[in-house]
Each structure stands twice: as C-alpha cells, then as structure tokens.
Amino acid sequence: MNKTWKRPITRSVIPVLVFLIFTGGLVFTSPAVVAATLPPPTPTMAGTILPKLAPTPRPTTGPTPTRYPTLSNFNEYTDNVKLHLSQLDYSELVLDFPEAVEFYVRLPDQWQVKATSSFTMHYTLYDQVEDSQLLGGYYAFDPPAVRIYVNDFMAATFNPVSGKDQYYTFDIPLQVTDRVNSNPSNEFSFRFEFVDEHDFYCGYVGLLTMHEDSFFNVNYDFMLPTLDLSRFPNPISQNSSLSEIIYFIVPDNFNGSDLSAAATTASIITKSTVSFATYKLVRESDRLGIPNKANIVVIGPPSRNAFLRDVLYRRSGTGIGMPSSLVSGNKIYVKSADRMLADNEGLIQLMPSIMDPHYSYMIVTGNSDESVQLAAKGLSSPPIGQVGAGYIVGSNFKIPPFELNNIITLKSLGYRSTTYYGAGTNIINIPFYIPRNWRMEEGTALILKYRNSDNLDEINSGLALYINDQPAGFVKIDVKRTGEKEVTIPINKGDIRSGWLNILRIEATSDMLKACLYNPRAFMINVQDTSLLLLPHSIITDPKELSKIVHPIFYMGTNPSIYVSMPKNPTTKDLDMLMSFTSLFGGLRLPTIDFHVGLKGEEDLTEMTGYNVLVIGRPSTNGLLDTINEYLPQKFVDQTDALEQMVGNVAYQVPPGVSLGVMEVITSPFDPTMGLTLVSGTNDEGQRFVYDRLVQNPLNLVELEGDLVFFGNKTVKALTTFEGVPVALDIASSSVTGTQVALQAVPTGGVNATQTDKTEVPKYVSTVTVENPVSQMLGKYLLIGLIASGSFILLLAVIRTARGGRRS
Structure with missing residues (x-):
C-alpha cells in the first residue's frame, strides 16, 4: 500500500x-x-512569389556552413564570378543513397560562359554497410559513384571519398555553353545522382552532404548587347539570378506623365524578368552621378528631356544613335518607317550606351506627354519576331485586359508542365488573385491532370492539394492505367479569400517499389499545365457586402489601374518609394499595371472611378491627406505630421524623438468598390522605414496583413483595427534605446466606430527597448x-x- x-x-x-x-x-x-x-511565428511566403520547388527539409551533417554575402550586381564583375550555393538561396544539398538532387541558376544574358568554367563540390560522406553478407563485395569496390549532369549533359562521374570536408571539381560541358543551339537563355541546371544499379550496393547506407559553400566558378566574356526589342526585357535587364540596378532618366521639370511612364515601364520590366531589379529615378541634370556601367531607361518627349534631345539625338549620325531622328520643332522622324511619328503614337527605341557600348539605353518617348505614356504601355505586349531596335506603339493600343473566369488553366497562372523524377516530394506553389467582388459558390475544385511511370509504389505515391495552407485533398497515384489521368479534387470555398493573393500548392510525392536498384530517371510524375481550376462565383454588386480590405497591397491584384498621389515636390526618397512599389507589383506577377501619377497633392479624385489609389507622403507634403485623414484607422493630428496615437478606443504614446513609418488601407472615399493605400510616417526617417522594408529581398508581404501597419527601424507591427487592437506596439528609432510607453486597456471585441462615450481606464506603463519591445511586453504578460x-x-x-x- x-x-x-x-x-x-x-x-x-x-x-x-x-x-x-x-x-x-x-x-x-x-x-x-x-x-x-x-x-516561432508560422513561416510565411516571400514577397516575390513565384512557383518554385521546395525540397523536403533534411537534417544536415558536417561542418557548420559558412554564410556568404549577397551577390553583387552583375555589372560589378569583370570576367569571373564564384556563385556559391548559399548565394543562390540553396542550403546544403543532401543525398541519402540512393537519391538525386538538382539546383538551378540563370546567368546574365550578355555573359558568354567559357569552357574553362567549373564547379567545385565541398562535401561530407558518412557511409556504412548494413548487410554483412555483402561486406566483402562492397569493399572490393569503391563507394557508389556520383553522376553529375548539367542541362542533361553528362558532366562527370566520380566515387566520393568517405569523411568530412572532401572536395571534387569538374568542368562544365562545352555543349551547354552554346548560346545558339543548346542554351539561348543562359540557364544551368545541375543534377547530382548518388545511385547505383549493382546488387552488391543493396546493403550500402550513405549520406552525402554537399555544403552551401560549393560554388560554380564562371569564367565568361561580356558580349555586346543584341538590340532587338522582341527579346524584351533584354538587354535593358539581364534577366538572371543576379541582382541589378536599372536607372531611369526623367526631365528636370518632370510631370505626372513622366512618372506614370516610368512606373509602368518598371513594373513591366520586373514582371518580365527573373532578376531582382532595383530602380533609381534620376533627373537629367544629375545623370553624371550614374555609373558608366549601367543600363538606363530614358523617359519623356525630346522637347522636355534635354539629355534625349541634346545628347542622344546628336549622336545619331555617329553610328551609335537611334533608329529615329529629330526634325524641326523637336518632332520625331522614324527612319525604318520612313515617316513622321504622329502625336498620338508612342515610340520605343534601343541604342548602345554612350559611356560603355556593353550597356544599353531604352528610350520611351513620343511627341507629347500622352504618347510617352502610350509607349510605356506598349511594353506590356512586345512584338513577336525580330523587329530590331525600335517599334511604334499605335494610337489604338490598350493594355490587354485582365480577365479571371470561372474556369482557368494552370498555364494561365504561370505554371508550365513539369516532370519530377526520382523518389521524394516536389512542391509547386501557384499564386492567383480573387477579386473583392467575387462571392465563391459551391463546386470549387481542381481538375488535376497528370502522368506517371508505372513502377511507383501506389500506397505511398500521391498528389496532395492545399489552398492557403489548408488541406483540400489527397489522391493516390494510379499505376494501373497508362497515359494521362484526370482527377477532381473538391476545394472548400471558404478557404479561398477574396481580395487576396491565394496560393494553390500541389505536393507530388513519388515512392519506389524497389529501394535497392534505383535509377531516378525511371521514376517520374508529370503535372500538366492543362489542369483546370474551377472557380464558380457570383458578383457582389452592393459595395457594402464587399469583403474588408485587410492588406495594403494584395487587393490591387485584380485591377490594372492605379492612381498614385505624390507630394507636390517629391524628394528622392518619395521617388524611390514610387519605384519600389512598381517593382513590387511586377514581382508579384500582378496584371500589367497602368499607373497614373499626380503631383499636385490636392487632386480632385471624385472622378477617378475605377482606380485603386496609392498615396505617398505626409500631411505636410501631400495635401490629399487633409481629405482622407478622417477615414484613416490611424489619423494624423490636424495640420501636423504627428499621429493622434489613438486607434479606435485604444491609446498609446510615442515618445519624443521616436520615428514611425505607417501604411494604412481603407475603402476608397472616391469609389466604394476600390481601395486606398497610404504610405507615410511621422517624419522623413519614419517614411524611409517603410521604403527600406519594401525593398528587402526576399520580402515577407504576409507580415503586412492588416489595415494599419507600423514600421520601426527594425520592427513591423500589423493591426486589423476592426477586429480589436492589441496593446503592444512596436516602436523603433535609430536614436532611441529605451523609453516609457503608456498604454490603455485592449477592447475584447471589435471597435465600435459609432461609440461616442469613452470610459476612462487606468493606464499601464511598460518599459521597452528599441530592439524588441513587443517581445519584452509579451514576456511580462506571459x-x-x-x-x-x-x-x-x-x-x-x-x-x-x-x-x-x-x-x-
């Protein structure tokens, strides 16, 4: 007991x-x-969202990987670069015998890779023999070989050496450097197969880890650009895995039309390239500050852009010039068409840089402001077939309309049919936008079309579907029938969000019937881009029934027209903010955006029906804030850049000297079917916090979910004010190391916008630091x-x- x-x-x-x-x-x-x-917070998706493979996480072995700095811009290299796996966003690649792995890199368009290029593997191999009966057979031979392919060409095969920190270097096959026949896009796919088909390796266990400091040693010649606009975005963008800076030269007396054309052009370039591009807007009088080695877009009519008129056109007779010339009155004559450019037509031209012929100018021009904007829009549908260095955009050109129907193919969403070889799980992320005025109906589903080899393990091989991380269904691979198969997976209509960037994720898992004798190319699953996404819906006609806007960017995904309200005298940072937004929209693969930029800051937007609105600036710089201030979830104190420090019925205090950036989104006061996003701050520094965050790569846009987002020097805090406001508020400034923040109690339910009687509640004073104030306050409560x-x-x-x- x-x-x-x-x-x-x-x-x-x-x-x-x-x-x-x-x-x-x-x-x-x-x-x-x-x-x-x-x-830790739930992992979220990066800002630039593209369908890509996400390998199944594996435990790592060997020495601690060495992190390498982010790659420099492509023009900072001369004739050689070492591209480490970590710089290409790949962690260690692990091969658990028998297995194969791949990675991919795209090099700048004008780099001609030399045959002296190579790849160096830094690897660690742990291995043993499990079956004692095969012990003698195994030790009679070396460990299984690693076969290496580059763009499906055999590059090398070798027997790895057991132990830590081993190295092996192989040359890049000459065939894959042929830009004319085998590799016009300068793409390189490396595949490593750690397999063997001999029986005596059935008892072999090996774990080969290729460390992230393994590198692609690229020796190259920098070729002259091909001046053909049918290859757009080349050569103005190198369209590669390396980052780049593209400069825009606008007239000194630029107007809204110039900025509209620049914004539209930048958005289209980003949408058309895989590069991470940064755009810098420069007045023509400041152009000498641009590096000689730079690709440049020139914006504006010759009558107002002195650099275009007095510098570039004057060189037309030197053999370096453009396919057009100027006549009296600064009118444009198109040589190839043998006629004058009409005032309602736009013109796109390419020419070599006058500073370095290895770089290019792209001129977006016309005889009037309207024709310059038209030229920029014309880039959304570049010509098919070789057209040379210039083409005319007709007066009747319109940006192709964005239409999302009840039934859409995965191909229309940017996915291309892909075959996945070998055992394991491959993940496909496909983003798509749903308009705010859609009400999803029953019958939402994915008709998935696929093919597969007949030697897969039917029990463990299958296709799983997720919508916004919510499981929709799983189907086993049918190995009994050959050819293309089709299966319908129902989707819960409630898992699809209106006015949001939705993510359709397909996980293709293949398992082997035989784990010993393994050839990865013999096992495959092919997911077809003809698969259909069924989106039955009805249209909401009453604006009051539209879903609330809970993200400052995603709701713009289905509307191709954005009105941008800029300060009357925009600073360099204001212009950078404009260009960062255009790049962001392009990187999200939004429909082609037609930007309309206004500079007065006191525009009458009552006639801007059908436009989402982006407002940049503060009350002291942009007069439009006086009009919209009463609608904002976080208002400004009248006639100042200071925040009211009251959200709903929750108060907070921002100490003197603390800078805050802010993004707010509301239903547009000028069109209840549209939205309005504000990018602002309490001062220049606070507004810069927003800019610095939006140009990060990769950018986590999901962390901005809310109608009110505060930005500090190192922190971001997003709030959904109509769901109740949390007390904790991130505050950060480069000049503050700690402060007292007074906070009122948090309402338990939603904020009642019509409430007039306020109840005084005791205040709680919390000591926070700049580095992580929210964690400290939450830590005390916890x-x-x-x-x-x-x-x-x-x-x-x-x-x-x-x-x-x-x-x-």
Missing part, C-alpha cells in the same frame, strides 16, 4: 515542479528569456500567466496527493 500510495508523488508532483521551473512559475526570469520561449497557471496546477497536484492518489 505504501508503495502504491507514494507512486503518485513521483508521477504528479515532481513533473509539475519541473514544469514550473522551466516555465518560470518558480523562477523569476527576465522578460527577454520568457519571450524567447514563445513559439510570465504572470505562467505563474498563475503553474500555481493552480501545483495546488491540484497537492490536493490529489493528500487524497492518496489511488488508481481504481
């Missing part, structure tokens, strides 16, 4: 004490320590909660112990 009576003490009290110690119930830890015990819950559990355990803790 005594033993059975004592046993509950060890089984209940001691674990409770251990729990309390580790959770802080009996030890008073610092707020930072408590905050560190919070679970500590109190853990102490209370731990004490309650301890009390229950003691009561149970006192009663004997017997089991029936």
Whole structure:
C-alpha cells in the first residue's frame, strides 16, 4: 500500500515542479528569456512569389556552413564570378543513397560562359554497410559513384571519398555553353545522382552532404548587347539570378506623365524578368552621378528631356544613335518607317550606351506627354519576331485586359508542365488573385491532370492539394492505367479569400517499389499545365457586402489601374518609394499595371472611378491627406505630421524623438468598390522605414496583413483595427534605446466606430527597448500567466496527493 500510495508523488508532483521551473512559475526570469520561449511565428511566403520547388527539409551533417554575402550586381564583375550555393538561396544539398538532387541558376544574358568554367563540390560522406553478407563485395569496390549532369549533359562521374570536408571539381560541358543551339537563355541546371544499379550496393547506407559553400566558378566574356526589342526585357535587364540596378532618366521639370511612364515601364520590366531589379529615378541634370556601367531607361518627349534631345539625338549620325531622328520643332522622324511619328503614337527605341557600348539605353518617348505614356504601355505586349531596335506603339493600343473566369488553366497562372523524377516530394506553389467582388459558390475544385511511370509504389505515391495552407485533398497515384489521368479534387470555398493573393500548392510525392536498384530517371510524375481550376462565383454588386480590405497591397491584384498621389515636390526618397512599389507589383506577377501619377497633392479624385489609389507622403507634403485623414484607422493630428496615437478606443504614446513609418488601407472615399493605400510616417526617417522594408529581398508581404501597419527601424507591427487592437506596439528609432510607453486597456471585441462615450481606464506603463519591445511586453504578460497557471496546477497536484492518489 505504501508503495502504491507514494507512486503518485513521483508521477504528479515532481513533473509539475519541473514544469514550473522551466516555465518560470518558480523562477523569476527576465522578460527577454520568457519571450524567447514563445513559439516561432508560422513561416510565411516571400514577397516575390513565384512557383518554385521546395525540397523536403533534411537534417544536415558536417561542418557548420559558412554564410556568404549577397551577390553583387552583375555589372560589378569583370570576367569571373564564384556563385556559391548559399548565394543562390540553396542550403546544403543532401543525398541519402540512393537519391538525386538538382539546383538551378540563370546567368546574365550578355555573359558568354567559357569552357574553362567549373564547379567545385565541398562535401561530407558518412557511409556504412548494413548487410554483412555483402561486406566483402562492397569493399572490393569503391563507394557508389556520383553522376553529375548539367542541362542533361553528362558532366562527370566520380566515387566520393568517405569523411568530412572532401572536395571534387569538374568542368562544365562545352555543349551547354552554346548560346545558339543548346542554351539561348543562359540557364544551368545541375543534377547530382548518388545511385547505383549493382546488387552488391543493396546493403550500402550513405549520406552525402554537399555544403552551401560549393560554388560554380564562371569564367565568361561580356558580349555586346543584341538590340532587338522582341527579346524584351533584354538587354535593358539581364534577366538572371543576379541582382541589378536599372536607372531611369526623367526631365528636370518632370510631370505626372513622366512618372506614370516610368512606373509602368518598371513594373513591366520586373514582371518580365527573373532578376531582382532595383530602380533609381534620376533627373537629367544629375545623370553624371550614374555609373558608366549601367543600363538606363530614358523617359519623356525630346522637347522636355534635354539629355534625349541634346545628347542622344546628336549622336545619331555617329553610328551609335537611334533608329529615329529629330526634325524641326523637336518632332520625331522614324527612319525604318520612313515617316513622321504622329502625336498620338508612342515610340520605343534601343541604342548602345554612350559611356560603355556593353550597356544599353531604352528610350520611351513620343511627341507629347500622352504618347510617352502610350509607349510605356506598349511594353506590356512586345512584338513577336525580330523587329530590331525600335517599334511604334499605335494610337489604338490598350493594355490587354485582365480577365479571371470561372474556369482557368494552370498555364494561365504561370505554371508550365513539369516532370519530377526520382523518389521524394516536389512542391509547386501557384499564386492567383480573387477579386473583392467575387462571392465563391459551391463546386470549387481542381481538375488535376497528370502522368506517371508505372513502377511507383501506389500506397505511398500521391498528389496532395492545399489552398492557403489548408488541406483540400489527397489522391493516390494510379499505376494501373497508362497515359494521362484526370482527377477532381473538391476545394472548400471558404478557404479561398477574396481580395487576396491565394496560393494553390500541389505536393507530388513519388515512392519506389524497389529501394535497392534505383535509377531516378525511371521514376517520374508529370503535372500538366492543362489542369483546370474551377472557380464558380457570383458578383457582389452592393459595395457594402464587399469583403474588408485587410492588406495594403494584395487587393490591387485584380485591377490594372492605379492612381498614385505624390507630394507636390517629391524628394528622392518619395521617388524611390514610387519605384519600389512598381517593382513590387511586377514581382508579384500582378496584371500589367497602368499607373497614373499626380503631383499636385490636392487632386480632385471624385472622378477617378475605377482606380485603386496609392498615396505617398505626409500631411505636410501631400495635401490629399487633409481629405482622407478622417477615414484613416490611424489619423494624423490636424495640420501636423504627428499621429493622434489613438486607434479606435485604444491609446498609446510615442515618445519624443521616436520615428514611425505607417501604411494604412481603407475603402476608397472616391469609389466604394476600390481601395486606398497610404504610405507615410511621422517624419522623413519614419517614411524611409517603410521604403527600406519594401525593398528587402526576399520580402515577407504576409507580415503586412492588416489595415494599419507600423514600421520601426527594425520592427513591423500589423493591426486589423476592426477586429480589436492589441496593446503592444512596436516602436523603433535609430536614436532611441529605451523609453516609457503608456498604454490603455485592449477592447475584447471589435471597435465600435459609432461609440461616442469613452470610459476612462487606468493606464499601464511598460518599459521597452528599441530592439524588441513587443517581445519584452509579451514576456511580462506571459510570465504572470505562467505563474498563475503553474500555481493552480501545483495546488491540484497537492490536493490529489493528500487524497492518496489511488488508481481504481
């Protein structure tokens, strides 16, 4: 009896004490320590969202990987570059025998790779023999060979050496450097196969880890550009895995038309390239600050752009010039067409840079402001077939309309039919936008079309479908029938969000019937781009029934027209903000955006029906804020750049000297079917916080979910004000290291916008630091909660112990 009576003490009290110690119930830890015990946030998707393979995470082995700096812009290299796996966003590649892995890189368009290029593997191999009967057979030979292919050409095969920190270098096959016949896009796909089909390797166990400091050693010649606009975005963009800066030269007295053309052009370039491009807008008088080695877009009519008129056109007779010339009155004569350019026509031209002929100018021009904007829009549908260095955009050209129907193919969403070889899971992410005025109906589904080899394990091989991380269904691979198969997977209509960037994820898993004799090319699943996404819906006609806007960017995904309200005298940072937004829209693969930029800051937008609105600036710089301030979830104090520091009925205090950036989104006061996004701040520094965050690569846009987003120097806090406002507010400034922040109580339900009577509530003062104020405040609240819950559990355990803790 005594033993059975004592046993509950060890089984209940001691674990409770251990729990309390580790959770802080009996030890008073610092707020930072408590905050560190919070679970990490759910992984979110990067800003530039493209369908890409995401390999299944694996444990790593070997030495600690060395992180390498981000790749420089392509024009900072001369004739050689070492591209490490880590710089190409690949972690260690692990091959668990028998297995194959791949990685991909796209080099700048004008780089002609030399035959002296190579790849160096830094690897670690741990291996052993499981089957003692095959021990002698295995040691009679080397470990299984690694076969290496580049663009499906055999590059090398070798037997790896067991142990840590081994190296192997192989040359790049000459065939894959042929830009005319085999590799016109300068893409390189490396495939490593750690397999063997001999029986005596059935008892072999090997884990080969290729470390992320393995590198592609590229020796190249920098070729002159091909001046043909049918190859757009080349040569103005190199369309590669390396980053690049593209400069825009606008007239000194630029107007809204110039900025509209620049914004539209930048968005289309980003949408058309895989490069991470940064755009810099420069006045013509400041052009000498542009590096000689740079690709440049020139915007504006010759009558107002002196650089175009007095510099570029004057060189037309030197053999470096454009396919057009100027006549009296600064009118444009098109040589190839042998006629004058009409005032309602636009013109796109290419020419070599006058500073370095290895770089290019793209001129977006016309005889009038309207024709310049038309020329920019014309880039959305570049000509098919070789057209040379210039083409005319007709007066009747319109940006192709964006239409999302009830039934759409995966191909129309940017996916291309792909075959996945070998065992494992391949992940396909396909983004698509749903308009705010759609009400999803029953019958939403994916008709998935696929093909597969007949040697897969039918039990473990299959296709899984997710919508916005919510599982929709799983189907097993049918190995009994050959040819193309079709299966319908129903989708819960509630998992699709209106006015949002939805993500359709397909996970294709293939398993082998034979794990010993393995040729990865013999096992495959092919997912067809003719698969159909069924989106039955009805149209919401009453603006009051539209879904609320809960993200400052995603709702713009289905409307190709955006009106941008800029400060009357925009600063360089204001212009950078405009260009960063255009790049962002292009990188999200939004429909081609037709930007309309206004500079007065006091526009009458009542006639801007059908436009989403982007407002850049502060009350002191953009007069439009006086009109929209009353509608904002976070208002500004009248006639100042200071925030009211009251969201709904929740107050906070921003200490003197602390800068805040802010993004807010509301239903447009000028069209209830559209939205309005504000990019602002309490000063120049605060507004720069927003810009700095939006140009990060990769950019996590999901963290901006909310109608009110605060930006600090190192922190971002997004709030959904109509769902209730949290107390904690991130505050950060380069000049503040700690401060007192007064906070009022948090409402438990939604904020009632019509409430007039305010109840005074006691204030709580929290000491926070700049680095991570939210974690510290949450840490204190969590500590109190853990102490209370731990004490309650301890009390229950003691009561149970006192009663004997017997089991029936």
